Amino acid sequence: MPELPEVEIVCRNLSAMISENEKIKNWLFFRSDLRFKIPKAQLRKIIGVHLKKIKRRAKYILFYFGDYILISHLGMTGEWRQEAAGWARQKHDHLAFEMAKNRFFVYKDPRRFGFIEIIKAQDFNERFKLLGVEPLSDETDFDLLTLKFKKLKLPIKVALLNQKLLVGIGNIYASEILFRAGVNPLQLCFKLKSEQYDRIWSELILVLNTAINKGGSTIENYRNSFGEKGNFQESFFVYGRSKMMCFKCHSPIKNIVQAGRSTFWCPNCQKK
Numbered sequence: 001m002p003e004l005p006e007v008e009i010v011c012r013n014l015s016a017m018i019s020e021n022e023k024i025k026n027w028l029f030f031r032s033d034l035r036f037k038i039p040k041a042q043l044r045k046i047i048g049v050h051l052k053k054i055k056r057r058a059k060y061i062l063f064y065f066g067d068y069i070l071i072s073h074l075g076m077t078g079e080w081r082q083e084a085a086g087w088a089r090q091k092h093d094h095l096a097f098e099m100a101k102n103r104f105f106v107y108k109d110p111r112r113f114g115f116i117e118i119i120k121a122q123d124f125n126e127r128f129k130l131l132g133v134e135p136l137s138d139e140t141d142f143d144l145l146t147l148k149f150k151k152l153k154l155p156i157k158v159a160l161l162n163q164k165l166l167v168g169i170g171n172i173y174a175s176e177i178l179f180r181a182g183v184n185p186l187q188l189c190f191k192l193k194s195e196q197y198d199r200i201w202s203e204l205i206l207v208l209n210t211a212i213n214k215g216g217s218t219i220e221n222y223r224n225s226f227g228e229k230g231n232f233q234e235s236f237f238v239y240g241r242s243k244m245m246c247f248k249c250h251s252p253i254k255n256i257v258q259a260g261r262s263t264f265w266c267p268n269c270q271k272k
Contacts, residue, residue, distance in 0.1 A: 002074050004059065004135070004168025005211035006222055006230065010080060011056045013225035017082050018099060021050045024065075026098040034094060035075060035115040042118040043097075046070065058131050058167035069121050075113030080225050081106050110221070132165040135204055146197040149189045156192060156200070157185035158259045169204070171261045172217055175239045177204045184270040185263045210235070238264040 002010075024047050032038050046065040055062045061080075063070035072080070085102040095116065096106040107116065119127050133140045145166065152159050159165065160174040169177070178185050181199040183192065216222060216230030219240070223229060233240075237247055242255035242264060251268040 002059070002078075002216065002222055003170035003173055004056075005173070005208055005232070006216035006224075007059050007061060007074060007168070008056050008212055009216050009224050009230070010074070011054050011061055014061070014080060014105070015054045017103075017225065018051060018054065018105070020052060022099050023048050023050055024097045024099065028096045028098070028104070029094075030089065030096075031092070031094045034109060034112050036117070038095060038116055039118055043070070043116070046118070057128055058134075058163060059170075060128075064121070067121050069119050069124060071117040071119065071127075072107070073115050073117075075109060075111065075115070077111040077221055078107065078109040078114030079223055081108065081227060082225065130164055132163060132167050135166055135168060136208060142197075142201045145201070146194060149197065150192070152189035154189055155186050155258060156183060156189050157263050159189050161259065161261065168208075171263075172219070172239050173204075173207055173211065175264045176236060177207050179238045179265060179270060180207060182270055184272045185258065185265050187272055238266060240264065
């Protein structure tokens, strides 16, 4: 957490707040204890450089500054927000960049698993060469993705979390997608039929787009860049509902740990 919908929302928020061709006037650094050391000297290289666009790749936020790309990963609790000059700094504010009209964009991260990185634009493909396809891209070939998944001897839930195959899907949405597709999360990929994959991909697109439209999921402390909570969590069928009754069949929701992550499913609606 955050997963693809939440990161996409933050990108859209920031794009709405910052106009194209604006320039960073200055950087402010408050705390250095993120996952990786903050590259202060490199970040200063983009002071005065026009911002061209803000995009998402997988769970990364990308700020395009001419020959450089600023990469922001939110980790588990990272967030960007806008403040005015003289704002009351919060305990977990790590850094901020200043734009015109005394606007500051502040990065806060209580659990400090996020990070900030800067690369040359020409190194983009190399930097992200291990990432899989984007589930919401018109260019994604789901028939080809099905063929790749059918070769795997992994449980389907574990495979959906593999960012080298398909990006942006985390624990929450994998559980919800599989429930809606009626596929058991313990089922091995190579045993699934093509029609089951068709349902998975269809529900994947629907769930992600619906989550984006509902502002994402706020489980603990996720907020968008306007400080607003998401409400897709109100539409969860299985995630976080262990031992509660399934909304569809009234069987108890089960919960196990797969690859170190909690998996939730209905044993009746998602039979093997």
